[in-house]
Amino acid sequence: MITCSAPGKVYLFGEHAVVYGESAICCAVELRTKVHVEKSESIIIESTLGTTGIDHETHPYVSYAIEKMQQLANIEGVRIRIESELPVGSGLGSSAAVTVATIKALDILYECGLSLEDIAGKAHEIERMVQGNASPTDTYVSTMGGVVMIPQRKKLPLIECPIVIGNTNRFSSTKELVGNVAKLRSEFPEIIEPILSDIGQMSLLAEKLVHENDYETIGKLMNVNQGLLDAIGVGSAELSTLVYAARNNGAISAKITGAGGGGCMVALAGKDSTSAIANAIEDAGGEAIITKNTEEGVRLESLNG
Numbered sequence: 001m002i003t004c005s006a007p008g009k010v011y012l013f014g015e016h017a018v019v020y021g022e023s024a025i026c027c028a029v030e031l032r033t034k035v036h037v038e039k040s041e042s043i044i045i046e047s048t049l050g051t052t053g054i055d056h057e058t059h060p061y062v063s064y065a066i067e068k069m070q071q072l073a074n075i076e077g078v079r080i081r082i083e084s085e086l087p088v089g090s091g092l093g094s095s096a097a098v099t100v101a102t103i104k105a106l107d108i109l110y111e112c113g114l115s116l117e118d119i120a121g122k123a124h125e126i127e128r129m130v131q132g133n134a135s136p137t138d139t140y141v142s143t144m145g146g147v148v149m150i151p152q153r154k155k156l157p158l159i160e161c162p163i164v165i166g167n168t169n170r171f172s173s174t175k176e177l178v179g180n181v182a183k184l185r186s187e188f189p190e191i192i193e194p195i196l197s198d199i200g201q202m203s204l205l206a207e208k209l210v211h212e213n214d215y216e217t218i219g220k221l222m223n224v225n226q227g228l229l230d231a232i233g234v235g236s237a238e239l240s241t242l243v244y245a246a247r248n249n250g251a252i253s254a255k256i257t258g259a260g261g262g263g264c265m266v267a268l269a270g271k272d273s274t275s276a277i278a279n280a281i282e283d284a285g286g287e288a289i290i291t292k293n294t295e296e297g298v299r300l301e302s303l304n305g
């Protein structure tokens with residue numbers, strides 16, 4: 001049995017705007033999805049969402065990943081078991097992590113010899129198929145790890161301050177949120193396009209600030225980015241409550257991460273403020289996760305279970 005894992009991510013800047021080619025900065029975090037694969041009589045996919053065969057309703061990402069790998073290998077029967085530390089449908093890239101880890105595990109089991117670039121490319125095609133429109137960000141960062149600038153595919157230094165995530169525990173579908181933004185953009189292109197472009201400009205400004213470890217200025221810009229995410233309709237009362245709980249308790253910055261609607265917000269923690277931010281998030285009704293960014297992208301965990 002082969003086990004591979006891939007990380008989730010948080011966006012410092014640029015979700016949604018990056019779907020339209022603007023720049024984003026995204027960090028892999030130390031929360032991973034593990035995928036175990038072994039040859040079997042038939043195709044079986046097991047996760048907290050259920051046990052199925054190829055099933056584009058219950059397991060769209062994993063089903064498309066199997067079908068994509070069937071173009072390279074004779075995959076007749078395989079058992080795939082998924083275990084994840086990432087909340088599903090929460091802005092932490094659970095879809096990218098499960099897709100990337102599945103492709104890597106099948107690549108090793110069937111000796112396809114894919115490069116990391118191949119894995120990221122195939123996973124992005126799958127996110128596009130399921131979401132309708134998807135940037136390469138989540139799948140690239142889950143494959144490569146680290147702090148990444150998209151679409152430049154440039155690695156930046158790791159962020160040296162603690163990251164606190166607040167989960168509203170409300171499921172949100174990235175496909176749906178990306179669709180809502182597309183609709184708003186086509187209704188009011190002269191208003192929405194400049195907002196998306198401003199978000200991209202913030203990522204470009206922040207690139208230099210990440211090199212300088214200037215988290216105070218990065219934080220100011222992240223807070224502006226939060227306002228613009230609200231403006232394009234991907235906020236919610238629950239997310240705003242957690243954002244302000246974090247900011248009022250020592251966070252340098254706090255904003256939505258990922259698709260929004262529900263799901264998670266991310267805060268950069270100021271000096272010694274990590275536990276105060278986490279407690280404030282919990283008191284405000286959210287679930288706090290203290291984490292760090294990581295250079296580790298997709299990896300083989302074990303060849304025998």
Ligand SMILES: Nc1ncnc2c1ncn2[C@@H]1O[C@H](COP(=O)(O)OP(=O)(O)OP(=O)(O)O)[C@@H](O)[C@H]1O
Nearest residue numbers: 047084088089090091092093094095173174258259
């Ligand atoms: N552990 C898992 N097991 C099986 N399928 C999963 C798992 N995690 C995620 N998925 C798939 O990914 C879907 C959620 O992906 P979606 O893109 O909507 O949210 P996300 O990736 O968590 O957030 P974001 O895209 O904003 O970062 C689930 O409905 C499911 O199809």
Ligand SMILES: C[C@@](O)(CCO)CC(=O)[O-]
Nearest residue numbers: 015016134135137258259
């Ligand atoms: C909302 C979005 O920008 C990020 C989802 O994590 C969608 C994408 O980039 O594909």
Ligand SMILES: [Mg+2]
Nearest residue numbers: 093095096174
């Ligand atoms: Mg996703």
